[in-house]
Amino acid sequence: MQQNHKQFLDLPPCPVEQADAVVVQLPLEQTVSYGTGTAGAPRAIIEASRQIELFDEETLIDFARSPKLHTMPPLPVEGTIEEYIAAVGRHVARLRDKFVLALGGEHTLTYGLVNGLVDDPAELTVVQIDAHADLIDELDGRRLSHGTVMRRLWERGCRIVQIGVRSLSRAEYDLAAADDRITTFYAHRLYEQWEDIIATLGGLRGDVYLSVDVDALDPSVIPSTGTPQPGGLSWRQAAAVIRTVATNDAVRLLGADLVEFVPSPHPPGCDLTAARLATKILAYWAVL
Numbered sequence: 330m331q332q333n334h335k336q337f338l339d340l341p342p343c344p345v346e347q348a349d350a351v352v353v354q355l356p357l358e359q360t361v362s363y364g365t366g367t368a369g370a371p372r373a374i375i376e377a378s379r380q381i382e383l384f385d386e387e388t389l390i391d392f393a394r395s396p397k398l399h400t401m402p403p404l405p406v407e408g409t410i411e412e413y414i415a416a417v418g419r420h421v422a423r424l425r426d427k428f429v430l431a432l433g434g435e436h437t438l439t440y441g442l443v444n445g446l447v448d449d450p451a452e453l454t455v456v457q458i459d460a461h462a463d464l465i466d467e468l469d470g471r472r473l474s475h476g477t478v479m480r481r482l483w484e485r486g487c488r489i490v491q492i493g494v495r496s497l498s499r500a501e502y503d504l505a506a507a508d509d510r511i512t513t514f515y516a517h518r519l520y521e522q523w524e525d526i527i528a529t530l531g532g533l534r535g536d537v538y539l540s541v542d543v544d545a546l547d548p549s550v551i552p553s554t555g556t557p558q559p560g561g562l563s564w565r566q567a568a569a570v571i572r573t574v575a576t577n578d579a580v581r582l583l584g585a586d587l588v589e590f591v592p593s594p595h596p597p598g599c600d601l602t603a604a605r606l607a608t609k610i611l612a613y614w615a616v617l
């Protein structure tokens with residue numbers, strides 16, 4: 330396997346067979362609606378991760394020791410979006426005995442990642458941290474896009490818990506309100522519902538997949554994303570949500586993605602913030 334690409338956290342390359350967790354790079358950018366640039370995100374996040382301490386002061390995880398990470402080279406974007414999403418599924422299906430952390434790329438990727446990691450999505454809960462509900466039936470004539478990805482997963486039977494939503498259509502709102510497989514925690518009620526959010530995530534059981542759209546965070550934390558929305562999660566709130574899911578010992582966390590980030594030359598610190606978020610996901614997963 331090609332080994333001359335950069336490794337997450339600048340760790341020495343670890344053979345994939347020996348790895349506990351695998352970082353996959355998926356530079357897909359085909360159905361974005363507004364700002365562009367997310368294709369460059371995997372590379373920028375890995376580059377910035379090389380500046381991050383291997384020791385995490387919160388979990389006491391030391392990535393120099395454990396868990397063992399393997400960073401795969403980017404999966405080249407080829408063909409139609411449907412073909413690429415199918416390729417993403419095949420790319421991660423052989424990693425089912427590992428924890429998969431996927432760096433996007435646009436949110437559409439989550440559909441391929443979930444299909445690659447589980448046989449029956451009806452057994453899965455997707456925890457989606459996102460400013461947008463992504464429950465549209467069809468966007469710009471497309472059935473598969475960043476705005477429809479959770480609708481497609483819901484159709485396959487997934488339960489979905491959404492946190493931080495503050496931009497959606499009336500049709501999406503009505504679907505979320507009426508359907509008992511969708512639980513939506515809106516950003517405007519984040520403070521009053523905080524204990525409910527933590528209790529819901531702490532009460533999850535079984536197989537869970539975590540999807541982190543960086544636009545869930547407030548633009549004061551991560552301004553560089555395709556469609557930013559004011560009034561989002563603080564860094565601490567996002568970290569607490571991820572920690573509650575990943576350290577829930579009744580949950581088997583199969584994988585996670587970090588999507589819709591746009592690399593930002595000014596300030597370079599924003600790339601570092603996205604890389605730190607990816608590192609936190611791995612640390613919380615590993616501490617269990």
Ligand SMILES: [Mn+2]
Pocket residue numbers: 436459460461463475542589
């Ligand atoms: Mn999204």
